[in-house]
Amino acid sequence: MEEREIHLREYFRTLIKRRYIFFSFFVMAFIFILLWTFSTTPLYMATTKVLIEKSGAGDIPGSNFYYMPYDPDYYETQYQLIKSTSVARRVVKMLSLEKTYESYFTDKNQGNNIIRSTLKWFKHIFSLFLHIGGVNESQTGTLDNNPGPAELSIKADRIARVISGSIRVEPLKDSRLVNISYMSTDPELAARVVNSVAKAYMDEILEMKMSSSSYAIQWLTKKADEERINLEKSEKALQAYMRDQDIVTLENRLAIVPEKLSEVATKIAMAETKRKEMESLYNKVRGLKNDLAKADTIPAIGADPTIQSLREQIMKSEQKIMDMSKKYGQKHPAMQTALGDLKVLKQKKEQEIKRVIETIKNEYEIARANEENFRKLTSQTKDEMLSLNEKFIQYEALKRENETNRQLFDAIIKKIKEQGITQDIQTVDVWVVEKAEIPGSAAKPNKPLYILLGLIFSLIGSIGLTFFVEYLDNTIKSPDETEAKLGIPVLGTIQLFRDEGVVEKVILEKPKSVIVEGYKALRTAILLSCSEKPPKNILVTSVEPAEGKTATALNLAITLAQSEYSVLLVDADLRKSVIHKQLGIDNSKGLSTVLAGASDNEVIFKGPIDNLHVMPSGPMPPNPSELLGSRKMIELVKIINERFDIIIWDSAPLLAVSDSHILSNIVDGTIIIARAGRTTYEAVHRGLKILYDIKSHIIGIVINAVDARKSGYYYYDKHYNYNYSPDEETEK
Numbered sequence: 001m002e003e004r005e006i007h008l009r010e011y012f013r014t015l016i017k018r019r020y021i022f023f024s025f026f027v028m029a030f031i032f033i034l035l036w037t038f039s040t041t042p043l044y045m046a047t048t049k050v051l052i053e054k055s056g057a058g059d060i061p062g063s064n065f066y067y068m069p070y071d072p073d074y075y076e077t078q079y080q081l082i083k084s085t086s087v088a089r090r091v092v093k094m095l096s097l098e099k100t101y102e103s104y105f106t107d108k109n110q111g112n113n114i115i116r117s118t119l120k121w122f123k124h125i126f127s128l129f130l131h132i133g134g135v136n137e138s139q140t141g142t143l144d145n146n147p148g149p150a151e152l153s154i155k156a157d158r159i160a161r162v163i164s165g166s167i168r169v170e171p172l173k174d175s176r177l178v179n180i181s182y183m184s185t186d187p188e189l190a191a192r193v194v195n196s197v198a199k200a201y202m203d204e205i206l207e208m209k210m211s212s213s214s215y216a217i218q219w220l221t222k223k224a225d226e227e228r229i230n231l232e233k234s235e236k237a238l239q240a241y242m243r244d245q246d247i248v249t250l251e252n253r254l255a256i257v258p259e260k261l262s263e264v265a266t267k268i269a270m271a272e273t274k275r276k277e278m279e280s281l282y283n284k285v286r287g288l289k290n291d292l293a294k295a296d297t298i299p300a301i302g303a304d305p306t307i308q309s310l311r312e313q314i315m316k317s318e319q320k321i322m323d324m325s326k327k328y329g330q331k332h333p334a335m336q337t338a339l340g341d342l343k344v345l346k347q348k349k350e351q352e353i354k355r356v357i358e359t360i361k362n363e364y365e366i367a368r369a370n371e372e373n374f375r376k377l378t379s380q381t382k383d384e385m386l387s388l389n390e391k392f393i394q395y396e397a398l399k400r401e402n403e404t405n406r407q408l409f410d411a412i413i414k415k416i417k418e419q420g421i422t423q424d425i426q427t428v429d430v431w432v433v434e435k436a437e438i439p440g441s442a443a444k445p446n447k448p449l450y451i452l453l454g455l456i457f458s459l460i461g462s463i464g465l466t467f468f469v470e471y472l473d474n475t476i477k478s479p480d481e482t483e484a485k486l487g488i489p490v491l492g493t494i495q496l497f498r499d500e501g502v503v504e505k506v507i508l509e510k511p512k513s514v515i516v517e518g519y520k521a522l523r524t525a526i527l528l529s530c531s532e533k534p535p536k537n538i539l540v541t542s543v544e545p546a547e548g549k550t551a552t553a554l555n556l557a558i559t560l561a562q563s564e565y566s567v568l569l570v571d572a573d574l575r576k577s578v579i580h581k582q583l584g585i586d587n588s589k590g591l592s593t594v595l596a597g598a599s600d601n602e603v604i605f606k607g608p609i610d611n612l613h614v615m616p617s618g619p620m621p622p623n624p625s626e627l628l629g630s631r632k633m634i635e636l637v638k639i640i641n642e643r644f645d646i647i648i649w650d651s652a653p654l655l656a657v658s659d660s661h662i663l664s665n666i667v668d669g670t671i672i673i674a675r676a677g678r679t680t681y682e683a684v685h686r687g688l689k690i691l692y693d694i695k696s697h698i699i700g701i702v703i704n705a706v707d708a709r710k711s712g713y714y715y716y717d718k719h720y721n722y723n724y725s726p727d728e729e730t731e732k
Contacts, residue, residue: 011467017477018466026462033454042442044187046194048180049172050201052078053429075176079169082180082201088160088167090200091193098156104186167197177433187439194436202430224412231405238398264378271371278364285357304356310349317342474681476674476703485681486688491529491671491700492522494552496707506551507558508608516559522552522702523559529669529699536641537667538699539572539649541660543687547675548704550578553650560646561612568604568644570615572651572663574624577617579650583608590618594636595627604640613644624652629662637666654687664696671699676706 015022054074081087092098168181180197184190321338328335476482479490495515497506507516527534540553550573557569571579572591580587585605593599604613621627640647649667651660664670670691674684684701691698 014470015463015466018469021469022462022466025465026458029458029461030454033450033458037445037447037450037454040445041185043183043185043444044190044439044441045181045183045443046187046190046436046439048194048198048432048436049434050178050180050198051431051433052176052178075171078205079171079178081204082169082178082197083164083167084204085160085164087197087200087204088164089156090203091163091196092156092160094196094200095192097159098152101155101159104184104189163193163197167194183443191436191438195432198430198432205430220412220416224409224416227405227409227412231402231409234398234402234405238395238402241395241398264374268371268374268378271367271374275364275367275371278360278367285360304352307349307352307356310345310352314342314345314349317345473677475677476679476681476684477676479703482674482701482703486684486701488672488688488698489700491525491702492518493676493703493706494518494522494548496676496705507555507562519552519555519559522556523563526556526560526671526699527563534646535668535699536645537637537647537649537669539651539660539663539667539670540673541651541654541664541670542673542675543654543679543683545576545653545656547653547673547679549653549673550582550650552671552673552702552704553648554579554582557607557612557648558609560648561607561609564611566611566613566643566645567607568613568615568640568647569607570640570647570649571617572628572649572659574617574621574627574659575652575657577620579614580616583614585614585616587616587618590616591636592618592621592624592627594618595630595632596621597632615640625658625662628659633666654690655683661690661694661696664691665694669697669699672701673704674701675704678705 052075163182166182166184168179168183170179170181171177172179180194180201182190182194182197184193317338321335321342324332324335324338330336479493482490495518497515506513507519510516526538529535540549540556542549554569557567561567569579570591571577574592577587579585580590589599590603594603603618604615606612607614627633637647647667649663651663654660654672660670672684672687688698
């Protein structure tokens with residue numbers, strides 16, 4: 001089934017139909033807002049404007065501080081501080097509000113208040129009854145006019161919390177100006193409180209700075225004492241180490257040792273060279289002891305002066321011997337003496353050569369010993385240098401620790417002096433630009449605005465409630481919606497019967513009533529429902545009881561009879577028959593007796609008008625469904641079909657029992673009666689499903705008891721009966 005487009009007119013129809021809900025909620029909501037607006041105690045708002053500057057660097061020369069002129073966190077912190085309870089307590093203390101707070105809220109300051117006036121009236125009546133009963137009004141109170149310090153403190157805290165919660169801080173855009181506001185029912189109190197808040201805020205931040213400086217000085221003083229002790233310990237440790245290690249000459253020795261080490265290294269190189277030279281010479285002369293003749297070939301021996309002298313003497317002696325050999329013979333005494341002298345000289349030369357060789361050996365030994373001594377001296381010098389370095393490192397560590405402690409101690413002493421100067425020159429970077437004046441008019445409530453908002457909210461709420469109720473209402477209301485949701489034609493609508501009398505006889509008793517036109521329209525729709533001929537057997541039923549099926553069946557039968565059709569109205573509701581009571585017909589026999597075989601078919605009685613006959617239900621049988629589905633029922637239908645043009649069957653509701661299910665397969669068509677505003681679509685869907693399952697022919701649905709004055713689809717004052725004469729219309 002395609003969804004139907006909702007037109008704007010349908011929304012207006014919904015509002016017209018639910019106009020009582022709409023106007024009721026609108027009036028009640030608007031009256032409530034009016035009462036609340038005019039009964040609300042007026043609030044006066046006082047505002048003071050202050051300038052808040054962030055403290056920058058420069059209070060102490062040389063202080064290292066990064067200054068940021070705009071800091072959102074800083075300003076937000078200040079705003080919260082202004083609204084803090086500590087500032088509010090200062091305000092209470094400044095104004096002595098714990099003693100004078102109630103004096104600002106006397107009746108003369110409260111203004112006109114409907115609710116308060118009503119409560120005051122009841123209080124007056126209660127006091128009057130107490131007075132009549134002999135009870136003194138002062139005896140009923142527990143107020144202590146002279147509270148103690150504890151009570152005053154508790155009261156002050158309570159007032160401070162109230163003030164803290166009512167302070168408003170609003171920074172002005174693109175500036176460091178801030179509006180501080182306070183609202184109260186007393187304008188003078190509002191001005192005094194907000195001015196006191198600015199002063200209390202300045203006192204609070206000044207005290208915080210002073211407290212911070214005092215705490216810093218205390219902490220630094222304590223830290224200075226600790227560092228003084230550490231400095232003294234480090235100085236004593238340094239002095240003791242210098243005394244134990246003879247640090248006074250340490251630096252001189254530390255400068256001499258490298259020079260000494262360098263000098264020894266030079267001597268080692270020289271000694272090593274000397275030793276190598278002597279070792280090489282000694283290796284050459286060491287083998288000459290057995291062959292001294294070659295000794296003269298060695299420069300170290302040949303260069304010896306003694307050997308050179310002996311060599312010259314030997315040469316002279318040999319020359320002398322050669323000269324004498326020319327004169328004398330070998331045995332000449334002079335010759336013998338000369339040879340003896342030469343021999344002695346040669347022996348002396350050999351002795352000298354041996355002496356020189358031994359001297360070379362000794363020099364070699366001395367050179368080797370010197371080299372070893374120098375190497376030992378080098379090792380000793382290195383050990384001494386390492387020892388000196390270790391002592392010097394420890395000395396430097398103690399000295400560095402001492403210097404660090406001294407610098408830290410000096411820095412703390414300097415910081416203490418700076419904090420002392422800062423504490424003496426503490427300032428508050430807050431200035432009051434504009435003081436609050438006593439407000440001349442109330443800030444709240446804004447009565448014109450509240451009334452306008454009340455109109456808007458009441459209207460919106462009324463519309464919302466109307467459509468919400470309409471959304472929850474799932475009952476049958478309009479023909480268009482019914483056809484769209486159910487998929488079956490609406491044969492007609494019957495208006496709600498409001499006149500005196502019985503609706504079942506409305507056509508007979510009030511033929512010119514507006515409701516009669518609905519039944520006539522229904523008659524026309526049924527007669528035109530089939531193209532060839534109108535249906536002969538028509539079942540009139542409903543999905544639930546008390547939906548007007550019997551009244552519709554009776555009035556429909558009367559309108560058909562008025563159209564000169566031979567009509568039979570059968571009361572097939574064997575469980576709860578009504579037609580015989582409305583028409584005054586004997587019900588001792590009827591449909592039930594015919595189907596049970598207790599009587600013949602002559603149970604048809606003449607109706608209230610011509611062409612209308614009625615078959616009552618008869619006594620209520622124990623098995624209505626079995627009787628309606630029996631073979632006798634088929635035979636009865638054949639008989640009455642031969643006698644009458646149209647047969648109207650009034651049956652039990654579809655969802656209550658199965659009687660209508662059986663009859664719907666016997667008749668030519670079924671008409672379902674639904675009561676407007678009562679029958680739900682779910683119920684009709686269930687009834688239709690039953691009829692569709694048994695393949696019954698459904699002619700359509702009739703919407704009964706439509707309230708034209710409440711429905712948005714019909715206008716009561718526009719219904720017009722063309723049968724009325726002008727005089728009758730005027731009289732009506």
